[in-house]
Amino acid sequence: MDLRNKLSKGTTIESFNDVKLKYKVNKYIGKGSFGSVFEVKRAKDSKIFAMKVIPLTGSHHKRPNEMIFREEATRLMQVGHHLHIMELVDVASFDKYGALIMECATEGSLLNVYYRLSKEHHAALSQRVAYEMTEALHCIHSQDPAIVHRDLKPDNILVFLSGTVQKPCYLFKLADFGISKTVDDGEEDPALRIVSEPMSGRAYAPYRAPETAKRLGAKHPRGYESKADIYSLGVVLAQIHNNAVGSDESPSLYNIPTKAVPLVKAMLTHDPSKRPSAQDCKKYSWYKEGAAVVIHKVTNGSKEGDNLGKSMQRLSIE
Structure with a gap:
């Protein structure tokens, strides 16, 4: 059944945690290969959120859908509130579906x-993204057990507004933990550093770290899973400077400012044992300068058209 018929405008969804807390569907935003996203309004204060709806029956790439839903919700709750990570506001369930109620990215994606x-x-922009996404990665990699995002790309860096009404500025947040994993990068016994799934899973190819390019099911040394996220961020930064954001082009250092080269080059190191961790990235000047950068909202139109629709629909696993 098409969820747009089940969740037409005005349909009420009750919170799983508090039946008195209700959300009304405003509109359908989009659909991925796994779930659908709707814009909803919280009844008590009319605040707008994005609702990612996931079927709880069946499976996706041999993983039970209900497990995928629970794992994503658990990881977002594990992180809690972080300025640069998409916040899980509430959860709901109805019929054979689960729903994640999340912040709504009013400014679209990166x-x-x-x-x-x-x-x-x-x-x-590169400095600010370097700073805010490094902060996000340091947060999830510092969890116990560590969370590895495995799908960092421009589509999953969503944009919000901070600052004042008179001078709003962009705020970037890491989103979509649908294929994230928890790992123990600190395992000291080499004999235990073995996993049976590639670190990057089904992440979008242009952003995969070299060490993740093993076929599904192949084994690889354990201990550097979080470093794959660092490589993905390096690709994003390189693309910003080379007019290639969102493209399939290989990352290039050609047009990167001299001050940015040390950090981006380190992030793109092929050997994960020599690639910096998120904590290590904080030592670079490009990251440090990014902490002070402010990018005010631009009011002219975007080539991408409907920012909200084209970004929030990607909250579904692709």
Whole structure:
């Protein structure tokens, strides 16, 4: 059954945690290969959220759908509130579906902001993304057990507003933990450093770290899972400077500012044992300078059109 018929405008969804807390469907946003996303309004205060709806029956790539739903919700709850990570606000269930109620990215994805900004502001964008996404990765990699995102790419860096009403500025948050995994990167016994699934899973190929390019089911040394996320961030930063955000092009250091090269080059190191951790990335000047960068909202139109629709629909696993 098409969820758009089941969840038409005005349909009420009750919170799993509090039946008195209700959400009303505003509109359908989009559908991925696994779930659908709707815009909903919380009844008590009319605040707008995104609701990711996941079927609880069946399976996806041999993983039970209910397990996928529970794992994503658990990881978001594990992280809790972090300024640069998409926050899980509530959960709901109805019929044979589960729903994650999350913040709504009013400004779309990194791709939308990239096209809105003039080229002269791309360096500042790179600094800010380097800072905020390093903060996000350090947070999830520092959990116990560590969380590895495994799908960091422009589509999963969503954009919000902070600052003041008169001078709003962009705020970036890491989103979509649908194929994330928990691991123990700190395992000291080499004999135990073996897993049976590639670190990157089904992540989008252009952003996969070299060590993750093993076929599904192959074994690989354990201990560097979180370093794969660092490589993915390096690709994103390189793309910002090379007019290639969201493309399938291989990362290049060609147009990268001199001050950015040390960090981006380190992130793109092929050997994960020599690639910096998120904590190590904080030692680089490009990250440090990014902490002070402010990028005010641009009011001109984006080439990407409907920012909300084109970004929030990607909350579904692709």
